[in-house]
Amino acid sequence: MSFLGPILNTLGALFLTHAVYSAHEHTTAFSSSPLPTDITLELLFSIVLLSTGIVISAQPLRPIETAKWAGQLSREGRKPDGQYTREGEAVLSEGDPYAFLGLDGGLGKGEGRKGFWDARGKRKEYEEWVRGKGE
Amino acid sequence: MSQANLLSPPTQINPPTALALSQKAPLILSHSPTSSLPWPLSLLFSRETPESWTIHENLFYSALRTGDETSARAILERLKARFGEQNERIITLVGVFNEATAKSNAELEKVFEEYEQILREDPTNMSVRKRRVAVLKSLGRTQDAITALTVLLQNSPTDVEAWAEASELYATQGAWGQAIYCAEEVLLMMPNAWSAHAHIATLHYLSTVSNNPPSLSSLALALKHFCRVVELNDSYLRGYYGLKLLTTKLIPLLSDAPQSSNKRGGNAQDDDDVPIPKLATVEKLEELATNKLGEIVRNASARKWMGYDEAEVIAARELLDRGGRIER
Numbered sequence: 492m493s494f495l496g497p498i499l500n501t502l503g504a505l506f507l508t509h510a511v512y513s514a515h516e517h518t519t520a521f522s523s524s525p526l527p528t529d530i531t532l533e534l535l536f537s538i539v540l541l542s543t544g545i546v547i548s549a550q551p552l553r554p555i556e557t558a559k560w561a562g563q564l565s566r567e568g569r570k571p572d573g574q575y576t577r578e579g580e581a582v583l584s585e586g587d588p589y590a591f592l593g594l595d596g597g598l599g600k601g602e603g604r605k606g607f608w609d610a611r612g613k614r615k616e617y618e619e620w621v622r623g624k625g626e
Numbered sequence: 627m628s629q630a631n632l633l634s635p636p637t638q639i640n641p642p643t644a645l646a647l648s649q650k651a652p653l654i655l656s657h658s659p660t661s662s663l664p665w666p667l668s669l670l671f672s673r674e675t676p677e678s679w680t681i682h683e684n685l686f687y688s689a690l691r692t693g694d695e696t697s698a699r700a701i702l703e704r705l706k707a708r709f710g711e712q713n714e715r716i717i718t719l720v721g722v723f724n725e726a727t728a729k730s731n732a733e734l735e736k737v738f739e740e741y742e743q744i745l746r747e748d749p750t751n752m753s754v755r756k757r758r759v760a761v762l763k764s765l766g767r768t769q770d771a772i773t774a775l776t777v778l779l780q781n782s783p784t785d786v787e788a789w790a791e792a793s794e795l796y797a798t799q800g801a802w803g804q805a806i807y808c809a810e811e812v813l814l815m816m817p818n819a820w821s822a823h824a825h826i827a828t829l830h831y832l833s834t835v836s837n838n839p840p841s842l843s844s845l846a847l848a849l850k851h852f853c854r855v856v857e858l859n860d861s862y863l864r865g866y867y868g869l870k871l872l873t874t875k876l877i878p879l880l881s882d883a884p885q886s887s888n889k890r891g892g893n894a895q896d897d898d899d900v901p902i903p904k905l906a907t908v909e910k911l912e913e914l915a916t917n918k919l920g921e922i923v924r925n926a927s928a929r930k931w932m933g934y935d936e937a938e939v940i941a942a943r944e945l946l947d948r949g950g951r952i953e954r
Contacts, residue, residue, distance in 0.1 A: 557818060557858055557859075558857060558858055558859060558860040559860060561820060561858060561859035561860070561861075561862070562859055562860035562861035562862070563861075564859075564933070565859055565861040565862050565863070565933050565934070566861045566925075566931040566933050566934075567931065567932060567933050568932050568933030568934075569631075569634065569636075569933075570932075576633060576675065576677045576678070576681065577659070577673055577675060577677075577678065578632070578653070578654050578657075578677075578678060578681050579653070580631060580632050580633040580677075580681055581631060581633070582633060582677075583631060583633065583634045586634060587637070587821070589816060589818075589819040589820070589821050589822065590637045590821075591787065592786060592787065592790045592812065592816070592819060592821060592822060593637075593787075593790060593791075593794075594790055594794075594812075594819075594821040594822050594824070594825040595637055595638075595821045595864075596637070596638055597828065597864075598794060598797055598798070598828065598832075602637055602638055602639055603791075603794075604787045604790060604791055605787075606753055606756040606757075606760075606787050606788075606791075607756055607757075607759060607760045607763070607787075607791050608687065608722065608760065609760060609763065609764060610690060610691075610722050610725040610726035610760075610764070611725060611726060611728070611734070611764045612764060613644075613691045614690065614691055614693065614726055616641065617641045617644055617645075617691050617692055617693070618693070620641035620642075621641070
């Protein structure tokens with residue numbers, strides 16, 4: 492399905508260009524006579540193709556209900572959305588907007604809040620892990 | 627699953643992830659985001675984006691955690707050169723660096739004195755106030771940390787992060803009433819935060835679980851908050867876990883209790899009028915939580931749903947196994 496959108500868009504753009512070109516040629520050649528119906532029809536057809544193509548190739552819609560949207564975030568986690576920063580880090584999809592509260596991991600666990608980051612405690616935890624691995 | 631991503635680091639960083647994060651330091655330090663050209667040209671040829679500085683900050687934190695002080699210092703110098711030493715955030719980062727490299731409690735006290743000095747010059751620097759609380763906590767002076775935090779909250783009562791911290795600090799002291807009050811303040815400002823609802827429900831549950839028999843109104847309140855969690859997020863593992871745990875506790879209590887107290891809003895209840903749920907309602911909730919937990923555990927084990935923490939899934943499976951009816 493992912494290729495259908497671009498195909499429709501390309502076809503639509505071709506028809507649109509052709510219709511506009513024909514209309515321009517017609518008005519320069521016979522400026523007094525009305526525009527032939529086939530040019531009008533081609534123009535309308537190209538617009539229908541383009542609109543369908545744009546709608547089809549759009550991103551999937553996000554759930555409207557909070558519960559469904561939040562549930563989707565919980566189920567899928569954060570995934571790379573295909574873009575990268577200059578440093579080579581993947582840009583991730585939307586995550587839990589309340590993660591900064593640090594209430595996710597239960598009492599006394601988890602990363603905690605950034606403003607109150609426990610520098611020494613985290614360092615000690617890491618040192619213990621390294622020592623445990625060396626033994 | 628926790629990925630080592632510096633732009634948006636995972637909410638739970640375990641040591642292996644921290645190591646993976648800080649190993650990106652040489653790559654990032656090898657290219658400076660700012661341009662070395664003179665002024666008007668530097669504007670044209672700069673490679674910096676807002677994301678570069680987020681990445682630098684997160685790298686700074688993970689370098690400190692893994693003891694990579696050389697990288698941390700290099701990043702700090704880069705940030706200083708870009709934003710100036712008087713920037714509030716840079717002052718805080720310098721403080722964090724000093725805290726992490728402090729070898730003993732005496733050195734940490736010195737960092738604390740520096741914070742006092744900074745606050746005497748500029749009492750409005752909120753992030754340094756928060757660091758002060760963190761240092762007190764790290765020194766083991768939890769009571770002083772709570773006092774400092776209450777002063778901070780008096781000056782800035784809309785700081786949700788600080789209310790959440792206060793709630794956890796009170797909870798570590800076993801002061802459940804105050805902890806619940808602080809958690810309710812968080813909910814006032816972020817009524818849709820499912821994690822905050824789960825937190826307050828946990829507090830209600832913990833406040834009464836050691837009593838015998840546990841207070842029915844506290845359990846009912848916890849149940850209510852867990853129901854709200856599930857209402858706000860239809861796949862939050864912690865919400866369903868709590869719901870399951872509470873309903874298994876409540877069902878024997880409610881079936882033992884005399885019929886009169888099962889009525890909603892019974893007038894013989896405690897001073898706070900918490901309606902005690904009906905037995906049938908609780909049983910239905912139990913069924914719902916069991917089904918949903920089973921679904922989450924199955925899909926997470928089959929690696930279909932990747933958003934869950936492994937430890938949490940294991941805990942949920944154990945809870946279900948204890949209940950004795952799960953079809954896997």
